[in-house]
Amino acid sequence: MSNFFSKFRIISLIGLITYFLLPLSSRAVTKAKNDRIQLKLDQLFDGNQWISPAYIEWNKKRITYLKSSPSPSQKEKDYIYLPNTTLVAPLIDAHQHLTIEDFHYGTDYEKGYIKSVQSSLSEKDHRFNGLIKDYLHKGFLYLRDLGGDEPYFKIREKELEKEEYLSDIPYLQRARRPYAVATGQCPPSLVCSHYFRTLADLKDLETRYTQKIYLDNEPFTGQPNLKNLIGSLKEVPSAVSLAFHTLLPYSIERLTPLLDRNDSIEHLEGLTSKQVQLLGQSSVRLIPTDIPQYYLDFYRNKFTKDQLYYWERTKKQQSKILSYLKKFTNKDQLCFGSDFYIESFDPVRTKAFWALTALIERAKDLELKPREALQMATRNCAPLFTSVAESKKIGLIAPNHLANFIMVKGDLRKDFSLIRNLIYLVKEGEIIIGPENFKEN
Helix, strand or coil: CCCHHHHHHHHHHHHHHHHHHHHHHHHHHHHHHHHHHHHHHHHCHHHCCCCCCHHHHHHHHHHHHHCCCCCHHHHHEEEECCCCHHHHHHHHCCCCCCCCCHHHCCCCCCCCCCCCCCCCCCCCCCCCCCCCCCCCCCCCCCCCCCCCCCCCEEHHHHCCCCCCCCHHHHHHHHHHHHHHHHHHCCCCCCCCCCCCCCHHHHHHHHHCCCCCCCCCCCCCCCCCCCHHHHHCCCHHHHHHHHHHHHHHHCCHHHHHHHHCCCHHHCCCCCCCHHHHHHHHCCCCCCCCCCCCCHHHHHHHCCCHHHHHHHCCHHHHHHHHHEEEEEEHHHCCCCCCCCCCCCCCCCCHHHHHHHHHHHHHHHHHHHHCCCHHHHHHHHCCCCEEEEEEEEECCCCEEEEEHHHHHHECCCCCCHHHHHHHHCCCCCCCCCCCCCCCHHCCC
């Protein structure tokens, strides 16, 4: 009997030890697994390879400025509020005279408004609701669905003072993007698919790979070779994203030297299988640059440099065009309503908006139905977009840079309602607009 109790005590002791040690072992295994995944990400996306010294220097100046900037309350001092950078980032590129002193704390933090941006950004009273820059760091930047209650990004200023976070920027966003898109945490085309770099990075790229890249509306005189551009940078996805997600907005002509007509990334000369694999992982698609001739004629004949910089349409003209655009949409079909207003344009937004308008007007001339006109305009504007997602229900052309150029008065949800109204076909059963629809039938 005593032997039985002795064995029972031994077994109980073993059971207790196992009960307490097994979770620790499990956590150790999980941590080891996560460490291995992190190591692979570190090896695949080496963040230190493509953050320019100019960017780091700019960030130091930004932090110094923020420390000395007066803030009405502790809450506003603890958080830097950033508008969605895919909406306003091109302003910095198009207006290079902006300095760190041009960025101020806004006054309507809780309301979520973006101040109207006039053609000239040199006015003394010009302010943004926060700094217009893109910082991607796990734990510091919170991606929000456009339909959420908080349309702004939040970054803790005290954490930004730690420079070691800079090396984490590149891969964390890409690593979390597929999950965020799959779970609906953020739209695939408007936030998660972009890896915008700063103006300093663009200038660094300009120095290394082109004769000259103008970031305003001047002609694009450089002749970058896409094969060399990709091959010269270790971080292939970011290289392609950098080239296309930054050069696309400014001029259609700038894109044509980068790609052969009707070419695709899989067939670009000189790409290794590893590079193609990386491009696939980054969900970057390169699209044909076959642009209808009437669009090029419209662009070249109707716009001059002065007009692009200073031309503003009257309210009456705006109202007429917006009234026509509203025919394409109704509130039952779309994510948001169609109550939107154009407040003002900067040159880049002006060009993109009127380019799409020209295509829609051209479709009207051909007596197409509104839905057919939208499809035609979207398809023919393909060089303005990047296809980033096809699903069972929806194929969409991401309105990435068109979204950047349209200034809408109100919060971001209303801002992007215009883009969604123009591009998204969210009703199941409607024709899917995707890469296969780029060419005329």
